Amino acid sequence: MKLTKYTHACVRLEKDGRALVLDPGTFSETKEALQGAQAVLITHEHGDHVDVPAMVNALRGMDGLAVFAPEGVAANLRKEAPEAAARIHTVEPGSSFEAAGFSVRSFGGQHALIHPQIPVVANIGYLVDENVYHPGDSFIIPDGISVRNLLVPIHAPWNKASEVVDFVIGVRAPRAFQVHDGLLNEMGLKMVEAHVTRMGAKYGTEFTHLSTGETVEV
Template identity: 50%
Template sequence: MKLTKFGHSCIRLEKDSGVLVFDPGTESDVEAALAGATAILITHEHADHFDAERVLPFLESNEKLEIYAPPSVAASIHESASEQVSERVRVPHVGEPFEVAGFNIQVFGGQHALIHPLLSVVANYGYLVDGDVFHPGDSFTVPETVAKSQLKVLLVPFQAPWSKTSEVIDFVISVRPARALPIHDAMVNDSGRGVIEKHVKMISSRFGTSYEVLENGVTLDLA
């Protein structure tokens, strides 16, 4: 399996002829990420994870491209897209595995991390791919079917309005993957990034996890 980051929380996974793209949002290189994609998986409705203005044209022009998303995202697509696109919208459910493009997917979670009690909470899915890679969306949901130290790659929300550094570290420690790769990092500048990374990397290593910086456009071979 190959993994490439295309900015913020947008991740592309490739295996054999299958290509999955997660969270092509406003802070991502959507066009590059979706080139040749087999399926799109959306964690939640926020624009930095689902840029409808750029994603929907890809769905319109690629008749075999499917999209998997929570109900609110699916509803918005049904309202604005053509019938032929609506037919390719799938709503997965927590606890019900499914297969797409040769990948086995498990869905976890249910809701976005709390930003503030006065703000409504939206649905959020975390996706576990082939038991090896976990994309949590905007949450620190721990995939309970994965034993500690068994996950190959944990995609870690690095900085957000709903988190603090101690929670980022605790998320990594709770899962203890072989590798932790940062996502959700478009909002932080280089100075802030260095401070946070130092703490995450140092403490993660004590629990057997290698925290690695993943540059946009660089492909990792996870085999």
């Protein structure tokens, strides 16, 4: 399977001539990421994880494109693109389904707390092919699952470096790559990633930084 990193939280997975995109948001190269994709997984409703106008255009212009998302996101997309409603699916935590030929399991349920006065929205983490785990905006660890490739939210208004490190230690995946890095400059990114690299290695995780547009085999 090939994994391609896009700006911030978006990644694209490809195998057997099919493509699955996760979190094509407003910070990402959404049009490029969606090119030729058969399915999209969306973790939650925030704009940096779902570019609604771009998704509506994709649903209207790409026959067969399927979208899987929490109910709030799914309902909004059905409202904006009613002609594609049958291809927009609601995902609940603890479910299993197939998308674009990939097997998917869902975890979590809620976005991490930003502030007590900011409402908490639904958030779904996705494990794809028992291989790649994208937690969205949360540090939910899949229970009873050995994750092979972990996507780490490296920086956000809702996290701090110690929590990022603890998440990597808790999952203990052999390999990890950063996501949710669009709010850090180069110096800040290097600093946080250095902590993750050093501490993760003590628990068997090899962390690798991926540049925008870079592709790796997973």
